[in-house]
Amino acid sequence: MGGLIRSSIARKVAMALSGLFLVFFLLQHFTINFTSVFSADIFNELSHFMGTNPLVQFVLQPILIFGVIFHFIMGFVLELKNKNARAVKYAKYNGAANASWMSRNMIYSGLVVLAFLGLHFYDFWVPEMVYKYVEFAPEDPTRYYTELLHRFESPVRTGLYALSFVFLALHLWHGFASSFQSVGFNNKYSTGATKFAKAFSIVIPVGFIIVAIVLHFKH
Amino acid sequence: MNLTLKIWRQKDAKSKGKMVDYQISGIEGDMSFLEMLDVLNEDLIAKGEEPVVFDHDCREGICGSCSLQINGEPHGPDRLITTCQLHMRMFNDGDTIYIEPFRAKAFPVIKDLMVDRSAFDRIQHAGGYISVNTSGNTIDANAIPVNKENADDAFAAATCIGCGACVAACKNASAMLFTSAKVSQFALLPQGQVEASERVLAMVNQMDEEGFGNCTNTGACEIECPKGISLENIARMNREYLSASLKG
Numbered sequence: 189m190g191g192l193i194r195s196s197i198a199r200k201v202a203m204a205l206s207g208l209f210l211v212f213f214l215l216q217h218f219t220i221n222f223t224s225v226f227s228a229d230i231f232n233e234l235s236h237f238m239g240t241n242p243l244v245q246f247v248l249q250p251i252l253i254f255g256v257i258f259h260f261i262m263g264f265v266l267e268l269k270n271k272n273a274r275a276v277k278y279a280k281y282n283g284a285a286n287a288s289w290m291s292r293n294m295i296y297s298g299l300v301v302l303a304f305l306g307l308h309f310y311d312f313w314v315p316e317m318v319y320k321y322v323e324f325a326p327e328d329p330t331r332y333y334t335e336l337l338h339r340f341e342s343p344v345r346t347g348l349y350a351l352s353f354v355f356l357a358l359h360l361w362h363g364f365a366s367s368f369q370s371v372g373f374n375n376k377y378s379t380g381a382t383k384f385a386k387a388f389s390i391v392i393p394v395g396f397i398i399v400a401i402v403l404h405f406k407h
Numbered sequence: 408m409n410l411t412l413k414i415w416r417q418k419d420a421k422s423k424g425k426m427v428d429y430q431i432s433g434i435e436g437d438m439s440f441l442e443m444l445d446v447l448n449e450d451l452i453a454k455g456e457e458p459v460v461f462d463h464d465c466r467e468g469i470c471g472s473c474s475l476q477i478n479g480e481p482h483g484p485d486r487l488i489t490t491c492q493l494h495m496r497m498f499n500d501g502d503t504i505y506i507e508p509f510r511a512k513a514f515p516v517i518k519d520l521m522v523d524r525s526a527f528d529r530i531q532h533a534g535g536y537i538s539v540n541t542s543g544n545t546i547d548a549n550a551i552p553v554n555k556e557n558a559d560d561a562f563a564a565a566t567c568i569g570c571g572a573c574v575a576a577c578k579n580a581s582a583m584l585f586t587s588a589k590v591s592q593f594a595l596l597p598q599g600q601v602e603a604s605e606r607v608l609a610m611v612n613q614m615d616e617e618g619f620g621n622c623t624n625t626g627a628c629e630i631e632c633p634k635g636i637s638l639e640n641i642a643r644m645n646r647e648y649l650s651a652s653l654k655g
Binding site for chain 2: 194195196197198199200201266269270272273274275276277278279280281282283285286287288291292294362366369370371372373374375
């Protein structure tokens with residue numbers, strides 16, 4: 189088991205599993221966000237549940253934060269190790285001839301998503317933590333939708349969110365399907381799973397963009 | 408055909424190399440890439456200059472000796488061939504061709520375009536074999552029934568010639584395709600299953616120790632492999648490795 193932690197394959201599998209976990213979280217996040225498009229009440233109810241349920245707040249939320257931190261730290265570590273594996277660069281390297289842009293630039297699409305997460309935490313998570321655990325303000329189950337609309341008031345903010353989701357789609361396009369290969373699932377049965385992953389990589393980020401734009405114009 | 412060649416020249420393993428430009432003329436489309444380099448070397452020798460050193464042996468795509476990163480791709484722009492099988496008709500008159508060694512920290516340059524690929528040998532030595540008692544009572548391999556699909560997959564994996572194009576193509580200089588082919592060719596057969604766990608652990612461990620990069624599933628190796636070794640082998644090795652590690 190000791191060798192497992194140091195091995196390149198174990199790192200690859202850890203990257204895949206943390207990525208799959210984040211994909212699952214994205215689906216859950218999108219489902220709740222999407223309700224805001226057609227019903228303020230359902231959105232408020234779900235947000236109130238997520239914001240006050242102790243299991244979500246004190247177990248799932250820390251696991252999620254750990255998952256995000258683990259995924260990006262491991263991403264950086266792998267990038268540095270991989271750069272080091274070819275000390276002298278090619279004078280001419282035709283990467284586009286044999287691999288997609290998405291697969292070759294995961295670190296850059298990942299960095300944009302990471303920067304977006306900083307903005308997103310600043311917009312939602314930090315004020316939420318201050319509201320609940322610093323100011324100890326009284327819980328108002330109807331506040332979530334209003335706060336959400338307020339955040340998407342600015343066209344610049346809405347644009348930044350939409351742009352970030354484009355990079356999320358690029359990141360997912362390679363990352364999601366690639367995670368199957370990493371955990372050893374590549375055979376005649378994996379074709380369907382790969383197609384699902386590719387569809388998910390487009391549908392979910394586009395869905396997030398639609399939600400952001402709809403909320404902007406609802407204001 | 409008149410060409411401009413930009414070739415990596417490096418005196419020895421310790422020297423710092425650089426790209427050097429050469430003009431070459433009279434190249435026919437039917438010549439192989441290595442024949443074109445032979446013509447260049449004859450010119451250089453006639454001029455009293457040091458010829459360009461490059462690896463080659465069988466010149467028929469079997470031995471895995473020839474290498475070369477040509478215009479940014481291992482074994483050049485054509486598919487499913489080695490450099491010795493690459494014809495000059497793939498290029499046009501007036502083209503500039505970049506010729507570099509396969510680059511990886513684990514493949515140090517010996518001289519010019521020749522690199523030391525003995526890291527692959529050490530991976531193979533770590534477990535790429537089966538232990539058989541050969542003292543006169545060896546059982547005929549054909550006496551053991553093998554499922555046709557597995558036999559075909561094992562054979563396809565065994566066609567890997569160990570040229571190193573997978574490492575050269577990978578943006579991370581990862582040797583996963585080579586190692587996985589060597590793991591798979593045994594893992595798929597009953598004769599190889601006896602030592603499957605020890606084999607995959609030892610070979611992956613050696614691969615990591617040699618300083619190859621991590622696989623990020625770009626798939627460049629599969630595209631550039633002259634023998635078309637499939638990425639399925641890497642998935643199989645991942646499964647084998649995980650199951651062997653968890654067994655302890």
